[in-house]
Amino acid sequence: xxxxxxxxxxxxxxxxxxxxxxxxxxxxxxxxxxxxxxxxxxxxxxxxxxxxxxxxxxxxxxxxxxxxxxxxxxxxxxxxxxxxxxxxxxxxxxxxxxxxxxxxxxxxxxxxxxxxxxxxxxxxxxxxxxxxxxxxxxxxxxxxxxxxxxxxxxxxxxxxxxxxxxxxxxxxxxxxxxxxxxxxxxxxxxxxxxxxxxxx
Amino acid sequence: xxxxxxxxxxxxxxxxxxxxxxxxxxxxxxxxxxxxxxxxxxxxxxxxxxxxxxxxxxxxxxxxxxxxxxxxxxxxxxxxxxxxxxxxxxxxxxxxxxxxxxxxxxxxxxxxxxxxxxxxxxxxxxxxxxxxxxxxxxxxxxxxxxxxxxxxxxxxxxxxxxxxxxxxxxxxxxxxxxxxxxxxxxxxxxxxxxxxxxxxxxxxxxxxxxxxxxxxx
Numbered sequence: 001x002x003x004x005x006x007x008x009x010x011x012x013x014x015x016x017x018x019x020x021x022x023x024x025x026x027x028x029x030x031x032x033x034x035x036x037x038x039x040x041x042x043x044x045x046x047x048x049x050x051x052x053x054x055x056x057x058x059x060x061x062x063x064x065x066x067x068x069x070x071x072x073x074x075x076x077x078x079x080x081x082x083x084x085x086x087x088x089x090x091x092x093x094x095x096x097x098x099x100x101x102x103x104x105x106x107x108x109x110x111x112x113x114x115x116x117x118x119x120x121x122x123x124x125x126x127x128x129x130x131x132x133x134x135x136x137x138x139x140x141x142x143x144x145x146x147x148x149x150x151x152x153x154x155x156x157x158x159x160x161x162x163x164x165x166x167x168x169x170x171x172x173x174x175x176x177x178x179x180x181x182x183x184x185x186x187x188x189x190x191x192x193x194x195x196x197x198x199x200x
Numbered sequence: 201x202x203x204x205x206x207x208x209x210x211x212x213x214x215x216x217x218x219x220x221x222x223x224x225x226x227x228x229x230x231x232x233x234x235x236x237x238x239x240x241x242x243x244x245x246x247x248x249x250x251x252x253x254x255x256x257x258x259x260x261x262x263x264x265x266x267x268x269x270x271x272x273x274x275x276x277x278x279x280x281x282x283x284x285x286x287x288x289x290x291x292x293x294x295x296x297x298x299x300x301x302x303x304x305x306x307x308x309x310x311x312x313x314x315x316x317x318x319x320x321x322x323x324x325x326x327x328x329x330x331x332x333x334x335x336x337x338x339x340x341x342x343x344x345x346x347x348x349x350x351x352x353x354x355x356x357x358x359x360x361x362x363x364x365x366x367x368x369x370x371x372x373x374x375x376x377x378x379x380x381x382x383x384x385x386x387x388x389x390x391x392x393x394x395x396x397x398x399x400x401x402x403x404x405x406x407x408x409x410x411x412x413x414x415x416x417x
Contacts, residue, residue: 002404008357008411009376015265017257018275025253025279029286 233298241289253282260306266373267310269362277313281306300387307388360410368403375400
């Protein structure tokens with residue numbers, strides 16, 4: 001079979017150069033040298049294509065790797081910020097409302113002044129109970145500022161989240177019914193003692 | 201060396217200038233390719249260059265035409281090969297055969313032209329003109345694809361050649377049309393002799409499939 005192909009190829013007529021080949025050649029030799037390559041051909045040389053592809057791949061990889069870092073604010077990478085309203089929603093779940101927590105809505109002018117003097121815009125609930133609840137009012141009268149109300153929390157767990165608002169830290173706690181009752185009782189006593197300190 | 205010996209011989213024998221010139225030409229033409237190149241390199245003898253052009257213009261044109269399939273393009277490629285030989289004559293080292301060297305230049309230029317033609321979009325001639333008239337290519341008497349390729353069979357074979365892979369095509373043309381040796385083809389293409397044989401075999405197999413309806417006749 002190959003022999004037939006070879007024979008067919010051998011039988012092809014020979015193609016000759018044109019008659020004016022030499023004269024045209026001398027003309028072309030005497031012409032000044034010119035470059036056929038355009039600037040596009042110079043940039044997209046076949047030899048440069050693999051290097052260019054490698055460079056583009058490296059840039060893409062760097063971009064992807066750099067995008068995973070959290071050094072800069074990237075809305076697609078950062079976790080959503082915890083808003084102060086989360087405190088409200090957490091507090092609404094059988095816990096404190098922000099209003100209750102700060103006490104600002106239930107406090108009178110004196111209480112407000114005390115809070116503002118100490119740059120406190122919230123009453124921090126700590127996990128440690130200090131003092132007897134009945135003596136809260138006397139404690140409050142003794143200290144000039146209301147910075148802390150200690151409430152025993154039964155439901156406290158070590159991994160509960162801490163949130164920040166207004167420069168202060170809040171610990172979100174869940175209170176049971178009994179605790180809530182106790183807290184309301186304390187609040188009542190507090191509000192009563194603040195209004196009439198001499199009564200107690 | 202033979203040339204120099206002849207030169208001194210006729211200088212004493214033929215004092216007449218005209219006779220000297222005629223014999224010088226004759227002496228140059230009997231020189232081998234390598235000797236002519238050396239003469240051209242050392243003495244810048246244009247006649248030596250012309251003789252080499254005469255010897256290789258037709259084989260190179262045949263080779264490049266069979267590779268590209270376009271006569272205009274093939275004459276440009278062969279012209280460019282000769283110009284490069286003229287301008288870079290000192291880059292030829294007499295270690296290799298001159299035919300290998302000039303075929304390598306022509307082969308590289310042909311492959312470059314082939315790649316360039318593939319990259320570019322060639323618009324059909326029918327798209328010119330508002331009324332979609334057909335524009336005929338002017339008839340040139342030296343177009344071998346019109347004069348010599350009178351048979352449809354030759355055109356079919358040429359078309360089949362253009363359909364096979366360029367690497368196989370070059371090897372098949374150099375072996376079966378230009379009748380070069382495997383070693384020469386290996387030097388021209390820059391590959392091993394075994395690879396040359398493999399490419400030739402594969403090229404022939406591809407041609408066999410494309411031309412099976414021809415050699416059944």
